[in-house]
Amino acid sequence: MSLDTATIRRIASLARIRLDESEVQQAQAEINGILGWIEQLQEVDTDGVEPMAGGSPVAQAKARLRPDVVTDGGQADAVLANAPDRQGEYFGVPKVVE
Numbered sequence: 001m002s003l004d005t006a007t008i009r010r011i012a013s014l015a016r017i018r019l020d021e022s023e024v025q026q027a028q029a030e031i032n033g034i035l036g037w038i039e040q041l042q043e044v045d046t047d048g049v050e051p052m053a054g055g056s057p058v059a060q061a062k063a064r065l066r067p068d069v070v071t072d073g074g075q076a077d078a079v080l081a082n083a084p085d086r087q088g089e090y091f092g093v094p095k096v097v098e
Contacts, residue, residue: 001035003028 003011008028012019019027076089085092 001039002032003035 080086083091
């Protein structure tokens with residue numbers, strides 16, 4: 001699969017990235033190279049290979065899980081002690097949207 005320059009411009013537009021003409025050509029070459037690697041990976045025979053959820057089974061067996069309990073509630077003063085701007089129990093931040 002190969003992408004043309006119009007598709008690259010559309011991807012850049014959706015990603016809110018401004019590309020010059022030389023950058024469009026470079027991005028096209030890079031993305032087409034990535035798609036070529038994906039095509040190579042799809043050709044690999046994976047029959048009989050069990051999927052892995054991550055890491056080795058030994059590492060997963062040794063993982064210690066803690067109970068999912070909220071333990072940091074009610075500490076607004078400690079959390080906001082070094083805040084540059086504080087508004088009650090919240091961080092004060094500049095307005096970004098008008």
